[in-house]
Structures are given as C-alpha cells and as structure tokens.
Amino acid sequence: MSTNDSATTASTRQFVLEKESELRLEVGPEALLRLRLTAGAAEVFGAELPPGKWIIVPALRNIAIFTWKGATIELDGISEVEYVADETPMVSYVNVHAILDGRRSRTKNSNNLDSSQGPRTIVVGPTDSGKSSLCRMLLNWACKRNWKPTFVDLDISQGSITMPGCISASSVEMPMDAFWGFPTEMPVVYFYGHTSASVNVELYKVLMKELAQTLEKRFLCFPEYEVAGMVINTMGWIEGLGYELLLQAINTFNVNVVLVLGQEKLFSMLRDVLKGKPHVDIVKLHKSEGVVLRNQKVRQMSRSYRIREYFYGLNNELSPYSISMNYGDISVYKIDGGPQAPRSALPIGAEPITDPTRAALVNINYELIHAILAISYAKEPDQIISSNIAGFLYVTEIDVESKRITLLAPCPGELPSRLLIMGTLKWSEN
Missing domain, CATH: 2.40.30.330 (Pre-mRNA cleavage complex subunit Clp1, C-terminal domain)
Incomplete structure (x- = not known):
C-alpha cells in the first residue's frame, strides 16, 4: 500500500484498501488526475465506482474513495495530497440513511393522509464541515433504494445545482456521478445574486419562502416526491443572523430531521430551541477528518x-x-x-x-x-x-x-x- 502526504509526481500507483477505510485525495487547480477501481467495490459520496474504467478527477476536488468490504484503487497523474484513513464516520452516516429509508417506507405504506410527508432532512454545521458531501451520500443512497428525493441547496456561496448566488432545488431520480455534479430533473432556481446572505437578508428570506411554496405545490402533483422527502444543504454561517436564517429554514421547509455536523455548540442551541417541536429529531454527527479547510482564495477560485x-x-x-x-x-x-x-x-x-x-x-x-x-x-x-x-x-x-x-x-x-x-x-x- 502506498501513501503520500505531499504533492505526487505523474506516475501510476496502487492503493489496497481494507474494509471500511477510504483513500482521501486533494486535487489542485491545475492538476490532472485519473483513477480506476481494479478490484473490490468502492464509492465516492455514495456513488459506486465502475470497475476497470479510468475516471478523470476534475480540478479543485477533495474526495474520499470509501470501501465497505475492501478495494484496490489505481491512480495516474498528480494530486496535492493522497492518503488512506481507516477511521471514518461512514457507519454513522449510513445508519442515518437507514433511519430515513425506514421513514420513507412507513410513509409510503401508511393510509393516513396526514402522514404522507416523508423525511425532510436539513444538514447544518460550520463552513467546511462536509455538509454538501453528506447531502450527496444521503441522496445517492436514497436513489439506490428507488426513492426520488428532492435536493434543496440554500448555500449561495458555491452552487451545487446551478450557478453560485442561487437558492435552488431539484428532484434526484438516479444516483449522481461521483464527480460530474447533480443530474437535475425539473430544477427550480431563484436568483439571489450575491454570495453572502448578509448583503440582502430580507431577499434571502423571501426567496426561501418562494422556493418552499413551489415545492409544496410540486409535492401535491407528484406524491412520490413528497414520500421521498428532502435533503437540504445550508450555508456555513451559523452565528448571529446566520443562526436565525437556519431556524427560519427549518420552519419554512417544515423540517423534521436536523443533522448537525461537527458543532457541539450549534447542536445544543438547536436542541434547546426546538425542544417544543416533538416531531423534529436532532442528530449530532462527527465530521470527517478528511474535510479540507479552504481559504477565501480557494473559495473564490472554486466559484x-x-x-x-x-x-x-x-x-x-x-x-x-x-x-x-x-x-x-x-x-x-x-x-x-x-x-x-x-x-x-x-x-x-x-x-x-x-x-x-x-x-x-x-x-x-x-x-x-x-x-x-x-x-x-x-x-x-x-x-x-x-x-x-x-x-x-x-x-x-x-x-x-x-x-x-x-x-x-x-x-x-x-x-x-x-x-x-x-x-x-x-x-x-x-
């Protein structure tokens, strides 16, 4: 097994991963890296890697190739950082998926019209805590179970569904490619126009309400979307006004599952303020140690x-x-x-x-x-x-x-x- 914590030369190398371990890679802005799965099974953000096929990793990507039972990965090209880790939070993440999957099944099989709403899950936490990665995993795992969840992106700073500066949503009907973004079915996009919510807070609130109302109308027309529920990605602004916007998002989208990543203080605050809502579950999760902290320059470059x-x-x-x-x-x-x-x-x-x-x-x-x-x-x-x-x-x-x-x-x-x-x-x- 090969490991390297510094920039690597453009050469082919192989990593043998034990079960429940992952290969973490950081690819720079000008780097060209490709990889392939040569043995076993592995996934990136819940998307399975095809065996034997070379895949190009886009620039400015930080990824983790995880295997449940063991795999061999071959790399060719240049990455800034690459190493194998055997301590990951993936088991806790997949346990969350299992609970959400059970809720969807119970909702689908229920004859009670009042309980037709599937799990509406919001992922919250500070900047660079792995929120968008967890959202991808939950969406991919749901699609593998033939659900059609709706992805809601409230993070205006980067833009997962479309352009940065937007509040948007899309149903996800098939597992997403590991690297090539979100397949968007009937996307709904509202243009906020800025990469910080503090520029026009009232506009941000209004657009959240507009998006939520549009999705409620869609759920009335497509019951399978309502049963599958939502996975909501949020900004990393979690203090002061940012915290108030988080609470507003929870209320606006009628959230019933709150996943808190890597922030004990935020978990405690949300638990206290939401304790009057018995139908809202708050779960604290550890962030992955593989999450990379990005400075302002890298964020602007990514945008x-x-x-x-x-x-x-x-x-x-x-x-x-x-x-x-x-x-x-x-x-x-x-x-x-x-x-x-x-x-x-x-x-x-x-x-x-x-x-x-x-x-x-x-x-x-x-x-x-x-x-x-x-x-x-x-x-x-x-x-x-x-x-x-x-x-x-x-x-x-x-x-x-x-x-x-x-x-x-x-x-x-x-x-x-x-x-x-x-x-x-x-x-x-x-």
Whole structure:
C-alpha cells in the first residue's frame, strides 16, 4: 500500500484498501488526475465506482474513495495530497440513511393522509464541515433504494445545482456521478445574486419562502416526491443572523430531521430551541477528518470554476454563443430597493423607506461588465421576485456610443425573456 502526504509526481500507483477505510485525495487547480477501481467495490459520496474504467478527477476536488468490504484503487497523474484513513464516520452516516429509508417506507405504506410527508432532512454545521458531501451520500443512497428525493441547496456561496448566488432545488431520480455534479430533473432556481446572505437578508428570506411554496405545490402533483422527502444543504454561517436564517429554514421547509455536523455548540442551541417541536429529531454527527479547510482564495477560485463550467462544461465540451443586442432589447433589474427618495421630497418628519425586495430598473453602463445576469421567467417587473430563472448570461462588452451590449449565452437562440436580473456576482474569463 502506498501513501503520500505531499504533492505526487505523474506516475501510476496502487492503493489496497481494507474494509471500511477510504483513500482521501486533494486535487489542485491545475492538476490532472485519473483513477480506476481494479478490484473490490468502492464509492465516492455514495456513488459506486465502475470497475476497470479510468475516471478523470476534475480540478479543485477533495474526495474520499470509501470501501465497505475492501478495494484496490489505481491512480495516474498528480494530486496535492493522497492518503488512506481507516477511521471514518461512514457507519454513522449510513445508519442515518437507514433511519430515513425506514421513514420513507412507513410513509409510503401508511393510509393516513396526514402522514404522507416523508423525511425532510436539513444538514447544518460550520463552513467546511462536509455538509454538501453528506447531502450527496444521503441522496445517492436514497436513489439506490428507488426513492426520488428532492435536493434543496440554500448555500449561495458555491452552487451545487446551478450557478453560485442561487437558492435552488431539484428532484434526484438516479444516483449522481461521483464527480460530474447533480443530474437535475425539473430544477427550480431563484436568483439571489450575491454570495453572502448578509448583503440582502430580507431577499434571502423571501426567496426561501418562494422556493418552499413551489415545492409544496410540486409535492401535491407528484406524491412520490413528497414520500421521498428532502435533503437540504445550508450555508456555513451559523452565528448571529446566520443562526436565525437556519431556524427560519427549518420552519419554512417544515423540517423534521436536523443533522448537525461537527458543532457541539450549534447542536445544543438547536436542541434547546426546538425542544417544543416533538416531531423534529436532532442528530449530532462527527465530521470527517478528511474535510479540507479552504481559504477565501480557494473559495473564490472554486466559484469561478463553477461559473465557467456553466458556460463551457467541465471539460470544455460546450460552445457558448455570443449575442449582441441594443440596450432597448432588454431590461436589467436589481433587487435592492433602489435609491431612496431625498428627504426634501418627503413629508415633514417622514423617514425614507426602501423595500429590499423591490426590483429597481438599472441603467446599462460599464458597471455591468463581467456581471452574471439571470434570465427571469417573469412577464412583468413586479413578478421578478416570485419567478424562477430560465438561465444565465455573462456580460462581455458594453458599447456606450452605439448603445449595444454583448452577452455570452450557453446556447444560441432567442432569449426566454427580456427581463434580466443582476446582483454583485461577477466573473472574468481571464
């Protein structure tokens, strides 16, 4: 068995894993690494590796290849860190899955209409505690049991389903590929436009409610989705206002299972505040020692990769399309309440009031360069906040003299809507 805690050279090496152990890998931004399973059985985030097939590991990925009964893994290429660990929390994670699976079965077999709701599980914890990884595992294991759970992503900082800066949800109907993201069936996406909830807290709350209401309507039409329940990923902001947003998410999505990762204090606080809700179970779980702490630079780089992936694909397999339009062909809005009226224009004694959820028209100028714009399904501006998103555009050029704007779109064709939304989310191809 080979182990290496530093950067490795581009050579082929083999790891023999004992039962209930895992191979942990950290892949850098420029590294090229591929792997294959040569013996036994192994999985990544609950997704089984196909035997004998070389798989490319995308850049900036931290993964753990786990085996229940033993496996042999072959690596070829470069990784920053690679080592085998025999102490993992996987048994406790799969025990949680077994409990959720039992609840789904009981709900499906129940004749009581009041108990038709499957487990609605929210995963909470500080930044870099393994929340999104646990969500993947729970979703994959549920799909292997032929359930169709709904994944809800409230983490606006990275974006698992689509672009960062979004609150989104999608039903998951088949096990997800180990590395290539979430297969999205009928995704519902609301554009928040920022990577921090503190920029516009009221908007974040409103969009959570909009998403929850949309999912409740979907569950009425598709009972199998309601029985399978939800797996909800959250932000790593767990103190002060972030903690209040967690409580709001628990109430908004009618959560009945709370999984707390790696935070004794948060577990204690939630247990105390939710003890009046007998139908809400709170479970404390250990985070994996393989979870990697990322600094701000790495987070920004990961976000940039995610945006680029939307337009170009993970391996540059997509060909985005450039569109040049007149200013008058589109209307760009920003949801921040717009500028306040001057005090001189208000009645004596009145204070200026802004509505942080109001869509204000934006003048197209150089401020939009490199901005990510969301295409709204709204028919009218006052419907923007309650309408989900058709897709995204990237502003590549502004010509003030000719009043034309050049946009990068993921595909050719007419835009689904002329109403676009901007936030503070920007990206540069360079």
